[in-house]
Amino acid sequence: MxxxxxxxxxxxxxxxxxxxxxxxxxxxxxxxxCERGLEGTEHVAYDEALVRFTGGREKSQQVVVVAIDQSTLDEISQDAQLQLNFGNWPYTRTLWARVAQELKAAGARAVLFDAVMDERTADASADLGFAQVLRETGLPFYVGMVSSASAKPLARADFQASVPLMAPESAPAASPPGDESFPEAFEDAPAPATPVLTREALARALAFPASQTRGALPALPRGHHPVPPTPALVGAVSGFGLVDTEADGDGSMRRTSFAYTDGINPYVTLPVRMVADLLGAKEVTLSGRTLRLGERTWSVDADGSAALDYGGSLPERFEMVTLFAVLNDWIHRSRGEAPELPAALFRDKVVVIGGTAVGLNDIKATPFSATQPGLVKQATVVDTLLAGTFITRAPLxxxxxxxxxxxxxxxxxxxxxxxxxxxxxxxxxxxxxxxxLTGLLLKSAHTHxxxxxxxxxxxxxxxxxxxxxxxxxxxxxxxIRQAFHRFMEPKLVEQMIRSRQLPRLDGENKEITAFFSDIRGFSTFSERFKEDPRQLVRILNTYLTAVSGALLREGGCLDKYIGDAVVCLFGAPMAQQDHAVRACRGALAAKAAVDALRVDFREKGFPDVYTRIGVNSAVNFVGNFGSDQLFSYTAIGDGMNLAARLEGANKAYGSVIMIGPRTYELAKEHIEVRELDRVRVAGKTEAVTVYELLALKGQWDASTRHTVARYHEALGLYREARFAEAAAVLEAEAARSPEDGPTAKLLERCREYLASPPEKFDGVANLEK
Structure with missing residues (x-):
């Protein structure tokens, strides 16, 4: 800046x-x-940032998805033996027993089943057989449960009491009918769970600390309670957790909670239930903005929820295999054949089983896709709990x-x-x-x-x-229009307004070119009209109009009139890159207008209006230096002072238009000049070179060029204190061109120094006030 x-x-x-x-x-x-009304817009913005900045992550090393896809449904329905054994969707639990056996053999760490098993099947032996397989394999298998307004509330769980989660061994055994799928006897199978055991399995599987009040947990929909699973599975399945749909108002799944309450008991979600066991946690704590399972903690929002860091769509984020491929490997293994799936695919991995076929009605919307299988949420939560970070909202x-x-x-x-x-x-x-900003914070700080x-x-x-x-x-x-229309060409004022180049009336430092002019001997001039002042006013008005018109046509801004003196600014208030060139053209035009006026005045018997002009470019402070009563746009600074002194210095050099060094530097490609001298301004120690402006580039005659050349030759000798030689050159030129003022003035100085040599001569003249 x-x-x-x-x-x-x-x-x-x-x-x-x-x-x-x-x-x-x-x-x-x-x-x-308007925050609530912006919720839809915020969702769209969040989704776009999440997809753009957090997508494309590497696939999970913790979770593998087994998909109940359309090809699985087709393969089972087209195979007579599989159809006989497992039926149509929803399949008998015999199928899940075989899948559990295969995943156990493949080294799976645990299984999360993103569905519910809350209805008794027509074949009770299938439920009991599935339960027995889970007990025999020891595979951690977790099943979902949903809440419903039709479900009966469970009694309040007592977290302090010690109640077994398994049925007593002395309970009467079930005797399911024979089935080729389960040839084993069920004499040792435990009895189905009682309501007490069911309550303990659902509500007391994970303890909540005494400080954790039920009111601090998100509530299930009013009147909703968990639907208990099939009693035969209680005690065989490792755990149950809520798998209710958690969607925002627009139907998209962006967030999850970790535990809910129905006003009686707390219930954790299925991923929390499973991961707690994997981490060896016996207690879940939601305190402030922290979720704790055993020794592990995660940052969550104050309401006990968090946004999901999907990292991509389901196939982008997780390794996926079809359910039929797993079932087919079990068939191969049972025949003593080698499985087709890679041996390390499931080893030490959490397996999430869920539907991806459209007909299973589990297609949901996420920020990454409007048609994602619902199991993507469960897989993402599990993966994040095992090795990740949730996305939390920034504090209000x-x-x-x-x-x-x-x-x-x-x-x-x-x-x-x-x-x-x-x-x-x-x-x-x-x-x-x-x-x-939103995307970078989501990616780097997991903060929304x-x-x-x-x-x-x-x-x-x-x-x-x-x-x-x-x-x-x-x-x-x-x-601006009212203030400047008298001082500038109206078209320039309008151009300045249209281009929004409005001047800063409160002042600014700006490089401009200042023009000063004055009539020689104006006091004597005015004395002649003391008996007829009106005539003086008419003459002066005619003169000022001629000079001002020449300046305005070059884009100058009239600063002020001081009697006969004219002050004009170029480059302000309207910015002009060529302000120095414009000022030089304006000075030459003003001289030409005055020359024509002098001829007219001479014919009328009026006094001569011989005019001297000073032009200088510099950075000055420009602005309105007036009052509330009188507007006065002008400039102040050393550059303005030098311009005024150059005007007066013309008298000492016999010149008409004197310009300063910066003006020459800016306009030298467009003008013809004579270097007059090096001068030292009063109050300054540094000398500057001053020039006489003679014409626009290429517009001077041969005689003037000759005179300037001879002057420069004499000036060089003069600066070397060779006054006699310089005088000789000047005398010859003065004889040829007696009307040239600078030649005569320099010759006069040379003669003075010859008559009275200076003690210390540095070739610099002092420009007095």
Whole structure:
């Protein structure tokens, strides 16, 4: 940021800082009030950021998915023996027994079954056989349960009492009918679980600390209670957990809770139930923003939920095999044949079994796809609990702070810059910036910072800032038009307004070129009209009109008239890259206009209006140095002082238009000049070179070129203190061109130094005040 830009920002902040703060505060409060209405927009923004910045992750090393896909349904329905053994969907539990046997043989760590087993099958032996297989294999197998308004509430579980989860060994055994699938006898099979054991298996499988109140947990829908599983499976299945659909208002699954309460007992979700056993945890704690299972903790939101870090769609995130492939491997193994699936596929992995076929009605929406199998949520939660981090919301204070910051930056930026391209681009850049910020925080910090609320506040603040700008700009435009139409060409004033190059009336440092002109001997001039002052006014008005017209046509801004003197600025208030060239053209045009006027005045018997001109370019402080009663746009600084002194110095050099070194540097490609001398301004130690402006480039005659060449030759000798040689050159030129003032003046100085040699001569003349 340049110094000028910083000064501009400070100045406008000083004038409008309270308005900017007010706009930001109102925009923040308005966005906060609309927070609920922005939920849909926030979901869209969150989904886009999640997909763009967190997708494409490597596949899980902890979880493998066994999919009940359409090909599995087709293969079983088309195989007569499989159809006989397992029936149609939903298959008999005999099939799940065989799958459990195969996964155990393949080295699976545990199985999560993303479905429920809460209905007794027509073949009771299948349930008992499945239970016996689970006991025999010892494979940790976890089954889902859902809540329903028709389910009866379970009695309150006592977490302090010691109640066994298995039926007593002395319970009467079941005697299921014979079945080729389960040839083993069931004499030792335990009796189905009692209601007490069922309650303990569902509600007391994981303890909650005494400090964990039921009111602190998310509640199941009003009147809903868990639907108990088939009694035969209680005590055989390793655990049960809730698998209710957890979707936002738009139907998309973005979040999960870890435990619920029906007002009587707490119930954990299925992934929590399984992972607790895998981690050896006996207690689950949801305290503040922390989930704890044994020694492991995860950051969650204050309401006991968290967003899921999917990392991609189901096939992108997890290794997948079909259920039929697993069943086919069991068939191969039972025949003594080698399995077809890789030997290490399931080894030490958690296997999540669930439906992916459309006909199973378990297709849900996630940020990554509108048609994802619901089991993607269970697999993602399991994977995150085993080796990952959930996504949590930033605290409301952070969201409000960001919202206010965005609104304030929008207001400050637009109200200080006042640049049309920025006004158009900023809202788009704001939304894109927030999108990138949200995505980066999701990826790096697993934190969800709201995007819709800051975006709304930023856009609202931008609109308010633009409205303020245009109201202020309209007033400024009218003021500028009224203030400058007398000092500049009207078309330039309108161009300045259209291009939004409005001057900073409160002042700015700016490089400009200043023009000063004065009539020689004006005091004597005016004395002649003391008896007829009206005639003096008419003559002076005619003169000033001629000079001013020449300057205005070159784009100058008339600063002021001081009697007969004219002060004009080029490069302000309207920025002009060629301000020095314009000033030189204006000076030459003014000289030509005065020369024509002198001829006319001479014919009329009026006094001569011989005019001297000084032109200098420099950085000056430009602005309105007037009052509430009188507008006065002018410039102050050393550059203005030098321009005035150059005008007066023409007398000492016999020149008409004297320009400073910076003007020459900027305009030298467009003008013809004579180097007059090196001068030291009063109060300064550094000498500067001054020039006489003679013509525009290529527009001087051969005689003038010859005179300038001879002058430069003499000037070189003069600076070497070779005054006699310099005088000889000048005398010859003076005889040839007696009207050339600078030649005569330099010859006069040479003769003075010959008559009275200076003690210390450095070739620099002192330019007095």
């Amino acid at each position: 340049t110094g000028e830009t910083w000064k501009l920002l400070q100045e406008r902040w000083r004038h409008h800082g309270r308005v900017m703060l007010g706009i930001a505060l109102v925009a923040t409060l308005a966005a906060w009030a 204070a952070v969201d409000l702070g960001l919202t206010f910051l965005v609104a304030l930056v929008s207001a400050v930026l637009l109200m200080t810059a006042r640049w049309t391209p920025l006004e158009v681009a900023w809202p788009v850049a704001l939304v894109l910036g927030l999108h990138v 910072v709201r995007m819709a609320m800051p975006a709304l506040a930023g856009v609202g603040a931008s609109v308010a800032a633009l409205a303020f700008n245009h109201l202020v700009a309209n007033r400024e435009t009218q003021f």
